[in-house]
Amino acid sequence: MTEEFEEVERPLRAPVRESKTQRMQQKSNRLAYVAIGALVGAAITFLCLSSYSTMPSLVDERTVIDENGQEKLLLSLRSQLEECKNKTAHSWDNSNGIPIETEKDSAEKRLTHKQKESRIKELWSGLEVLNKEQAQILKDYGLTADDAKKALWYAKGMQEPLVKRMQAAVARTGSKFIISFTGMSVCAGHGNYINESYPNVVDAMLKKVFSAVGVMFEARNKCMGGTYTFPYAWCIKNIAGVDTDVVAWDFGMMEAGRPHLTDAYISQLLTMPNKPALVFMAGYANNLLDDQSGGAITSVRGYRSDSYRMRSATVFAKEAHLPTHAFWIAPALGSKYTQKKLDDSHRGKGGIDNFIALERKDGSPTPPLLMNLREYRKRGLPGQASWHPAFREHRVIGALFSYNYMDLLKKAVDAEINRLRQKTSAPPPLRSQLIEKIKWSGKDTCDKHPELLCGKSFQCATGYEPREGHGLVDMVENDNYHKALAPADNTAIRDVINFKTGYLDRKYAYKGKRSDGLLSFRLHHASEGGTVVVCEPTYGWRKPEDIADLKSGVEFYIDNKKQTLDEKLNKLMTGVAKNCVLVTSNCPKGGHDIQMKPVQEGKWFYVSFVMWT
Numbered sequence: 173m174t175e176e177f178e179e180v181e182r183p184l185r186a187p188v189r190e191s192k193t194q195r196m197q198q199k200s201n202r203l204a205y206v207a208i209g210a211l212v213g214a215a216i217t218f219l220c221l222s223s224y225s226t227m228p229s230l231v232d233e234r235t236v237i238d239e240n241g242q243e244k245l246l247l248s249l250r251s252q253l254e255e256c257k258n259k260t261a262h263s264w265d266n267s268n269g270i271p272i273e274t275e276k277d278s279a280e281k282r283l284t285h286k287q288k289e290s291r292i293k294e295l296w297s298g299l300e301v302l303n304k305e306q307a308q309i310l311k312d313y314g315l316t317a318d319d320a321k322k323a324l325w326y327a328k329g330m331q332e333p334l335v336k337r338m339q340a341a342v343a344r345t346g347s348k349f350i351i352s353f354t355g356m357s358v359c360a361g362h363g364n365y366i367n368e369s370y371p372n373v374v375d376a377m378l379k380k381v382f383s384a385v386g387v388m389f390e391a392r393n394k395c396m397g398g399t400y401t402f403p404y405a406w407c408i409k410n411i412a413g414v415d416t417d418v419v420a421w422d423f424g425m426m427e428a429g430r431p432h433l434t435d436a437y438i439s440q441l442l443t444m445p446n447k448p449a450l451v452f453m454a455g456y457a458n459n460l461l462d463d464q465s466g467g468a469i470t471s472v473r474g475y476r477s478d479s480y481r482m483r484s485a486t487v488f489a490k491e492a493h494l495p496t497h498a499f500w501i502a503p504a505l506g507s508k509y510t511q512k513k514l515d516d517s518h519r520g521k522g523g524i525d526n527f528i529a530l531e532r533k534d535g536s537p538t539p540p541l542l543m544n545l546r547e548y549r550k551r552g553l554p555g556q557a558s559w560h561p562a563f564r565e566h567r568v569i570g571a572l573f574s575y576n577y578m579d580l581l582k583k584a585v586d587a588e589i590n591r592l593r594q595k596t597s598a599p600p601p602l603r604s605q606l607i608e609k610i611k612w613s614g615k616d617t618c619d620k621h622p623e624l625l626c627g628k629s630f631q632c633a634t635g636y637e638p639r640e641g642h643g644l645v646d647m648v649e650n651d652n653y654h655k656a657l658a659p660a661d662n663t664a665i666r667d668v669i670n671f672k673t674g675y676l677d678r679k680y681a682y683k684g685k686r687s688d689g690l691l692s693f694r695l696h697h698a699s700e701g702g703t704v705v706v707c708e709p710t711y712g713w714r715k716p717e718d719i720a721d722l723k724s725g726v727e728f729y730i731d732n733k734k735q736t737l738d739e740k741l742n743k744l745m746t747g748v749a750k751n752c753v754l755v756t757s758n759c760p761k762g763g764h765d766i767q768m769k770p771v772q773e774g775k776w777f778y779v780s781f782v783m784w785t
Contacts, residue, residue: 653683
């Protein structure tokens with residue numbers, strides 16, 4: 173980082189008659205000032221670029237200063253150096269390149285009585301905005317406040333940590349609150365336009381209310397169509413960002429009957445430095461009538477309070493202090509509506525337009541936003557399928573999620589108003605807690621499934637987009653392989669461009685053949701006995717025959733030393749991340765080159781993830 177210095181015009185002074193000796197002396201002083209300024213400026217530039225966390229004092233330089241003018245110049249440069257020091261006093265999480273602040277958290281500015289009253293007035297105004305937005309959501313969907321609140325379920329005692337996290341943001345005007353949505357094609361918005369996906373609906377709705385109380389808000393849509401929980405979860409810091417406050421999970425479609433994958437996903441969240449809260453999203457559930465439930469609208473994937481995930485979430489919240497909650501719209505809508513399935517004449521190809529009608533239990537008209545829920549805005553958009561929500565479904569998911577987060581924000585604002593009146597200190601931001609191994613309910617998932625590698629804090633580089641951290645492009649050491657989309661994505665991305673849907677997810681990888689030589693990536697800061705995992709992209713329903721098998725058709729080297737794979741562990745890993753291979757569990761400490769190439773000439777080879785501990 174370099175500092176830019178701006179010339180400041182000096183005020184005019186009355187002319188003073190000076191001797192020739194005085195003028196020569198002043199000229200000499202000016203040249204000295206310039207030389208000193210250049211040297212100190214160069215030092216600032218070097219130190220900032222080096223991201224030093226501690227910097228040398230410039231006090232000794234004052235001995236060359238004769239008059240106040242030159243001392244002021246030096247003090248000014250010293251203040252800029254201190255500013256640089258504050259900006260660079262952080263450590264780097266090498267899995268994503270995002271700075272994690274390690275210096276003492278900036279204390280709340282001391283506010284005068286008048287400033288506190290002004291802030292309280294601003295917060296009251298923000299509460300009015302919150303109440304207005306919540307009232308509009310209830311009106312749009314014909315619900316009461318109690319109905320809407322049924323959509324969000326908390327693990328016991330876990331609402332308070334969420335409120336405190338929000339209050340910490342409200343107490344620091346200009347701070348940011350971030351929710352990162354992770355999952356598959358459902359939350360990526362496939363079948364619709366990107367701005368209609370429920371993460372984007374949340375972003376639009378919550379930006380306004382957070383802004384009204386002086387907090388910036390961002391909902392990150394990090395969902396990736398056609399992917400699995402792993403290796404995604406091993407790379408969660410890189411994809412979601414280490415600065416996120418809440419991580420939303422929506423991998424239900426690929427985890428049916430495999431709850432240990434959910435457990436391992438949670439174990440990866442526990443390695444994140446910002447200790448984010450977790451919300452389970454039932455976006456995959458189409459929230460239609462369960463024919464065996466006697467007419468109640470319910471989620472088809474079992475995200476009820478008695479489900480395994482909710483039980484494990486409760487235990488995690490208690491044992492690991494992870495704020496956990498779950499969201500699904502069925503209980504909220506079921507309070508006021510029953511479902512009527514229209515006849516087959518309304519059904520489109522593949523069940524895409526299996527229209528449903530929600531009828532109010534009290535016989536009053538159904539609001540327009542809840543009519544024809546399965547109708548897509550435009551037929552033929554890429555990704556339309558019976559398991560993908562249509563735009564009105566996305567909207568009701570986003571609206572009811574936003575309603576409940578508005579409720580949390582109101583509680584945070586009320587707490588902050590009370591704090592300002594009582595003149596107590598601001599709540600500190602929540603800090604990280606690294607948990608290596610998690611046990612609950614007498615069942616140790618990590619020991620039972622060693623292939624999950626749970627509890628390991630991975631550094632990661634990936635070609636997948638969108639992401640917040642490092643990409644493979646930052647680590648690749650040779651240019652004989654080239655960046656390319658995964659084969660299964662070529663047609664899909666072409667359709668995305670042609671239809672202008674705006675989907676963000678892209679599966680990029682490095683691609684090459686044996687004749688291209690070794691593909692080499694630089695691993696930074698590996699730990700002693702570290703684990704190294706390499707993954708290829710997903711290939712859709714069937715892997716092309718001209719692509720080498722990752723486990724048997726590719727040779728791996730570390731610092732030019734060929735690696736022998738652990739066949740037993742890699743066989744187990746097939747059930748977790750079939751597109752990944754564990755290269756070694758005994759990587760030496762320090763920086764290393766990991767190299768690879770196909771065994772057979774003529775076979776293609778793709779790499780989309782490199783992860784290490």
